[in-house]
Amino acid sequence: MKVHIIGTGLIGGSFALDIKEQFPEAEITGIDANESHLEEALEKGIIDATGTLEELSLADVVILAVPVDVSRNLLLKVMEMAGEDTLIFDAGSTKNGICTAVAGHPNRRKYLAAHPIAGTEYSGPGAAIKGLFRGKTNIICEVEKTAFKLQERALEIFQKLGMRIRYMDPAAHDKHIAYVSHLSHISSFMLGKTVLEKEKNEKDIFDLAGSGFASTVRLAKSSPAMWTPIFAQNKENVLETLDEYIKNLSNFRDLLKEEDYDGVFLEMEKTNHIKTILNGIN
Amino acid sequence: MKVHIIGTGLIGGSFALDIKEQFPEAEITGIDANESHLEEALEKGIIDATGTLEELSLADVVILAVPVDVSRNLLLKVMEMAGEDTLIFDAGSTKNGICTAVAGHPNRRKYLAAHPIAGTEYSGPGAAIKGLFRGKTNIICEVEKTAFKLQERALEIFQKLGMRIRYMDPAAHDKHIAYVSHLSHISSFMLGKTVLEKEKNEKDIFDLAGSGFASTVRLAKSSPAMWTPIFAQNKENVLETLDEYIKNLSNFRDLLKEEDYDGVFLEMEKTNHIKTILNGIN
Incomplete structure (x- = not known):
C-alpha cells in the first residue's frame, strides 16, 4: 500500500x-x-x-x-x-x-x-x-x-x-464542533491573554498557578497558523458560540456584582452535571 | 502529635x-x-x-x-x-x-x-x-x-x-489568585453552561468532544458549595478579572466578525508564549 x-x-x-x-x-x-x-x-x-x-x-x-x-x-x-x-x-x-x-x-x-x-x-x-x-x-x-x-x-x-x-452532515459537523472544540480554544487563548496582561504589572503571578489553571489554559499553546483559518472557515458558528459564552459570563458577572449568591450557586450547580458527561471523554 | x-x-x-x-x-x-x-x-x-x-x-x-x-x-x-x-x-x-x-x-x-x-x-x-x-x-x-x-x-x-x-500579603494573595485560579473556574463553568444549553436542541453534541474540551471544562465539576463563598469573599478582584476576560473575548469576537484574520492570528500568537510558562506547572 x-x-x-x-x-x-x-x-x-x-x-x-x-x-x-x-x-x-x-x-x-x-x-x-x-x-x-x-x-x-x-x-x-x-x-x-x-x-x-x-x-x-x-x-x-x-x-x-x-x-x-x-x-x-x-x-x-x-x-x-x-x-x-x-x-x-x-x-x-x-x-x-x-x-x-x-x-x-x-x-x-x-x-x-x-x-x-x-x-x-x-x-x-x-x-x-x-x-x-x-x-x-x-x-x-x-x-x-x-x-x-x-x-x-x-x-x-x-x-x-x-x-x-x-x-x-458537514453543516451539522461545523455547528457542533464550534461548541465542543473551537470555542474551547478561544476561551483558553483569551484566559491566557488576560493573565499574561496582568502579569506585566504583577510579577510572579504564574508562580501561584496550580493544575486547574494549567488545564484550563492548555489549549492556548495551540498553533495560530492552524487555528486562524479554522475560525475563518467556521466564522458564523464560532461567532454564535462566542456570543452565547460572553452572554453567560456577563450574566454571572452581574449576579456576583449584585451579590446574588443563590444565583451564583445555581449557575454552577446547573452546570455541575457535566461531570457525568465528561467521564466518558479521555 | x-x-x-x-x-x-x-x-x-x-x-x-x-x-x-x-x-x-x-x-x-x-x-x-x-x-x-x-x-x-x-x-x-x-x-x-x-x-x-x-x-x-x-x-x-x-x-x-x-x-x-x-x-x-x-x-x-x-x-x-x-x-x-x-x-x-x-x-x-x-x-x-x-x-x-x-x-x-x-x-x-x-x-x-x-x-x-x-x-x-x-x-x-x-x-x-x-x-x-x-x-x-x-x-x-x-x-x-x-x-x-x-x-x-x-x-x-x-x-x-x-x-x-x-x-x-493577604491582599496581594487574593488579587493574584483571582487571576490564576478563581477566573479559571468561572471560565470553565460558563463554557460548560454554554455547551449544555446548546445540547438541549442539538443532541449528541458531547459525543464529538475531545480531550481539549474535557481539559478546558474540567473545573466545571467543582463544588458550588465551596466556590460560591470564595467568589463572595473575593468579589472585587474576581469582578476585575471577569471584566478583563469579557473585554478580551469581545475584542476577539469583533476581529473575527470584521474578518481581520491578521488580528485574530496576532491575538493567539501573543498568548502562545504561555507555553514556556506552563511547562513549569504540573
Whole structure:
C-alpha cells in the first residue's frame, strides 16, 4: 500500500506512525512545503521517503493533513493528480467549506471528508505520537459521495487505527464542533491573554498557578497558523458560540456584582452535571 | 502529635493521609458537620477517631478545611477553644477576609493563614489522595503574626508533605489568585453552561468532544458549595478579572466578525508564549 501524506506535522506524522505499525508493508511518502519538517520526519523514521504531487497517480492513499485554508485549495489539485483508484482523505476541523468546494467535481468520488477528533496542543513532526487515534472519534461527512471501494479502504485504516466512526452532515459537523472544540480554544487563548496582561504589572503571578489553571489554559499553546483559518472557515458558528459564552459570563458577572449568591450557586450547580458527561471523554 | 481536622473532605482528608504517613505517631481526629463524611472518613481509615470542638484544648494541630464562609466564623471559636500551644491553620482559597477577621484578636498567634494550591475538581473524603501536596505551592500570609514555635511546627509539616512555601500579603494573595485560579473556574463553568444549553436542541453534541474540551471544562465539576463563598469573599478582584476576560473575548469576537484574520492570528500568537510558562506547572 502506497501512502502519501501531505503535511508531516502532528496529525500527518501520527497517521504515518500508526499506519506503518498496522500495515507493515505500507510505503509512507511525505510531502510538505516546510522543508525542515520533511527532513525531521525522514530523520525520525516517520516517513520512508519524500515525494512530490506528481507521483500521486501511483498512490493508494493520500492523506491531507495541512491547515484548512491550504487543504481547501490543495484538494482540487490532488483530486486531479491522484489516480482513478486513489483514496484521498483530509483531517481538517471544518467540513462544510471543503465539501462545498468539491461538490459536483468530476473526481469527487476519490475524496472522503474526515475529521478525527484527536490531537494535542503541540505541532510539527516532533509532536507526532503512536496511538493518537486509538479510541478517538472520527467524523465522516457525505460518505455516500465517496466511491464504495475507497470508503472500504478508508474504513479499514480507521478501524485498524482504533477510531470510532460517526457519520454527519458537514453543516451539522461545523455547528457542533464550534461548541465542543473551537470555542474551547478561544476561551483558553483569551484566559491566557488576560493573565499574561496582568502579569506585566504583577510579577510572579504564574508562580501561584496550580493544575486547574494549567488545564484550563492548555489549549492556548495551540498553533495560530492552524487555528486562524479554522475560525475563518467556521466564522458564523464560532461567532454564535462566542456570543452565547460572553452572554453567560456577563450574566454571572452581574449576579456576583449584585451579590446574588443563590444565583451564583445555581449557575454552577446547573452546570455541575457535566461531570457525568465528561467521564466518558479521555 | 494530636491532629484535629475540621472538615474531612478532599483537602482535610488528604492532609490526614499524608500526616499519618510522615508522622506515624500522629493521632488524627476528624470533626465534620456532615455525619456521613465523618463516617466515610473513619471507615476508609483516613481519620483514627471522631471528635468535638470541646477537645481542641488538647490538640497540637488543628486544620481548618471547610468552605471559606464557614471557616471565617469557625476560626474565632476554634481560637478560643484551642490550647495555648495549639497550632491552627486553614487551607482556604481567600486570605484577606479571614486575616482581617482575626486581626488584633488576643489569640491571633495560634493561627497561621495558609493556602495550599492543591486540589482536584472532586470533593468529599472519597476524593482524598496521598501525596496531593507534594511539589505544590503553599501560600502563607502574615507569617509574622503567628507564634514562632507554631510557625516552626507548621513548616515542619508543610516541608515533610513536600510543599514549596511562598510568603505573601493577604491582599496581594487574593488579587493574584483571582487571576490564576478563581477566573479559571468561572471560565470553565460558563463554557460548560454554554455547551449544555446548546445540547438541549442539538443532541449528541458531547459525543464529538475531545480531550481539549474535557481539559478546558474540567473545573466545571467543582463544588458550588465551596466556590460560591470564595467568589463572595473575593468579589472585587474576581469582578476585575471577569471584566478583563469579557473585554478580551469581545475584542476577539469583533476581529473575527470584521474578518481581520491578521488580528485574530496576532491575538493567539501573543498568548502562545504561555507555553514556556506552563511547562513549569504540573
